[in-house]
Amino acid sequence: MGERLQKTQKSQQRREDILACARELFERKGFANTSINDIAQACGIKRENVYYYYPSRGDILIELVRPNNQVLVDGMERILAANVTPVTRLFLALQHHIRLFDRVALDTVTVGLRGIAHDDRQSVHKEVRPLYKRYEDCWVQLIEEGAQAGVLRTMDNPKLVVFAILGMCNWLTHWYDPAGPVSLDGIVDVFFNLIAGGLVDASRLKTAIGKELANLPPTLLATAHGAASA
Amino acid sequence: MGERLQKTQKSQQRREDILACARELFERKGFANTSINDIAQACGIKRENVYYYYPSRGDILIELVRPNNQVLVDGMERILAANVTPVTRLFLALQHHIRLFDRVALDTVTVGLRGIAHDDRQSVHKEVRPLYKRYEDCWVQLIEEGAQAGVLRTMDNPKLVVFAILGMCNWLTHWYDPAGPVSLDGIVDVFFNLIAGGLVDASRLKTAIGKELANLPPTLLATAHGAASA
Numbered sequence: 001m002g003e004r005l006q007k008t009q010k011s012q013q014r015r016e017d018i019l020a021c022a023r024e025l026f027e028r029k030g031f032a033n034t035s036i037n038d039i040a041q042a043c044g045i046k047r048e049n050v051y052y053y054y055p056s057r058g059d060i061l062i063e064l065v066r067p068n069n070q071v072l073v074d075g076m077e078r079i080l081a082a083n084v085t086p087v088t089r090l091f092l093a094l095q096h097h098i099r100l101f102d103r104v105a106l107d108t109v110t111v112g113l114r115g116i117a118h119d120d121r122q123s124v125h126k127e128v129r130p131l132y133k134r135y136e137d138c139w140v141q142l143i144e145e146g147a148q149a150g151v152l153r154t155m156d157n158p159k160l161v162v163f164a165i166l167g168m169c170n171w172l173t174h175w176y177d178p179a180g181p182v183s184l185d186g187i188v189d190v191f192f193n194l195i196a197g198g199l200v201d202a203s204r205l206k207t208a209i210g211k212e213l214a215n216l217p218p219t220l221l222a223t224a225h226g227a228a229s230a
Numbered sequence: 231m232g233e234r235l236q237k238t239q240k241s242q243q244r245r246e247d248i249l250a251c252a253r254e255l256f257e258r259k260g261f262a263n264t265s266i267n268d269i270a271q272a273c274g275i276k277r278e279n280v281y282y283y284y285p286s287r288g289d290i291l292i293e294l295v296r297p298n299n300q301v302l303v304d305g306m307e308r309i310l311a312a313n314v315t316p317v318t319r320l321f322l323a324l325q326h327h328i329r330l331f332d333r334v335a336l337d338t339v340t341v342g343l344r345g346i347a348h349d350d351r352q353s354v355h356k357e358v359r360p361l362y363k364r365y366e367d368c369w370v371q372l373i374e375e376g377a378q379a380g381v382l383r384t385m386d387n388p389k390l391v392v393f394a395i396l397g398m399c400n401w402l403t404h405w406y407d408p409a410g411p412v413s414l415d416g417i418v419d420v421f422f423n424l425i426a427g428g429l430v431d432a433s434r435l436k437t438a439i440g441k442e443l444a445n446l447p448p449t450l451l452a453t454a455h456g457a458a459s460a
Contacts, residue, residue, distance in 0.1 A: 033262055075452055082450055087430050088442045092450060099452045143429070152429045160412065160420040161429075167401025168394045175393055182390065190390040198428025199373070199382045199391075200317050212318040220312055220322060 015053050017043050022060045031061060058123040069131045072100055076138040086146030090196060093142055095188045097169050101176070136162055165195055245283050247273050252290045261291060288353040299361045302330055306368040316376030320426060323372055325418045327399050331406070366392055395425055 021042040025034040036057060040047040054060045079092045139162040146152030155161045168191060176187070251272040255264040266287060270277040284290045309322045369392040376382030385391045398421060406417070 030262060032260060071452075078450055082446075084442050084446070090429060091443070092446075096452045146429070153427065155420070155423065155429070157412070157416075157420050160417060161424055163401070163405055164398045164421050164424055167404070168398040170404075171393070171397025171401050174397070174400075182387070186387075187390060190385070190387050191394050193385065194391055194394055194425060194428070196428050196430045197383065198424070198426050199320060199376070199385070200426045212314050213321070216312075216314070216322075220308055 011053075014045075014049075018045075018050055018053055019060065019064055022057075023064055026061065026064070031057070056123065061124055062127045065128065066131075068100065069128060069135075072097070073131055073135050073138070075100070076135055080138055080141060080145075086142070086149050086151040087196065089142055090146065090152070091188075091192050093139065094165070094169070094192050094195070095185070097166070098172070098184050098188050098191070101169070101172055101184060136166070139165070168195070241283075244275075244279075248275075248280055248283055249290065249294055252287075253294055256291065256294070261287070286353065291354055292357045295358065298330065299358060299365075302327070303361055303365050303368070305330070306365055310368055310371060310375075316372070316379050316381040317426065319372055320376065320382070321418075321422050323369065324395070324399070324422050324425070325415070327396070328402070328414050328418050328421070331399070331402055331414060366396070369395070398425070 018039060022034070022039045025038055025042060029038075034057065036050050037047055039057075039060070040050045043050070054063070075096045076093060079089055079096060082089065082092070084092070136159070140158045143152060143155060143158045143161060147154040172187070176184075248269060252264070252269045255268055255272060259268075264287065266280050267277055269287075269290070270280045273280070284293070305326045306323060309319055309326060312319065312322070314322070366389070370388045373382060373385060373388045373391060377384040402417070406414075
């Protein structure tokens, strides 16, 4: 084996080691609480060695989540192009999102980035945002096309509906336990049942609520700044 | 004014100053990235002075979020006891949760606690968990009673449905902008429309999806560890 090839392989191995250590630390301590120093220590190498491969924590995070985010978007584009009804498409999209559920990837877009240095945040957002934006657009398209086909209801603000659905899924970061009693596919079924069918018969909806809302005691109404006093 | 009264008032004022500074820092930097030192500095007092009032960051956080959490539970109990139909109750509960939306409060239960010292986390959870558990139970009760009354659909796993609804709302932490174009009440309407009525006519649901799912090309199926290869 040529010396140059050996060197490339060693360099590749080092990169992978750094990524593996960083992923474990980000997962356990959160991105905001993990320094380049921590990563170097966990890998058993010098801080400078980490910087040689990755100029910042942000670059490591981007490298970690890029493949997952790309899979998320690619899969969604395949689902949009598939010759299925809009209801099936909705199920597949939900299943796809939840099966690819990844706490580190989610951290990138969201949780981990509050409180970190501005430069770090900028570099991560610059990389991740366009992909995530494309992903959200796919979801909006799914809902709008479903409505045009007469199968899904026409929603006033499809983008907010998408935020609701993705939020519902992404909040798994805060409660989902892989060792717990419910599988990801079990969650898909419950969530699909909720967002596809809703909790109420649509036919009851319009008449059931209007009159009551107009006649409520004020103690039931929260205001934007707290509950109304009794 | 007696000396003792003056001292009590001064002490009360100092407590409030510390809470105000801490809230601002938690909000901006996140709980995990804010030290007692930071809080002391922001208040212009000594670190020891902060410790005199609050033994840990956790105690400050508890003090900040307790009133909000109590309002959340109290309001939900009023809504459960109100003489309204289950559909109205669902709307009111959703409105109540979203109107009381508070990023610092949410941090307590969730975001901010990853990566902080074990003792801090334990003390916060011990305080906050029972209230939040009670709150979740109220939501489960709402959904189960609605089903018993024949107005809401009977859901297989009401607790997961509650996690879905609260997750949908709580994810606002990651995108809601008070200065943005959509108000909290506008979000309530869209979310209610989604979870009450669903995206699909329930009548179409059972027949529309079964046959298609059985005949999908494998490239559309994500596996638990990534997308299937094309």
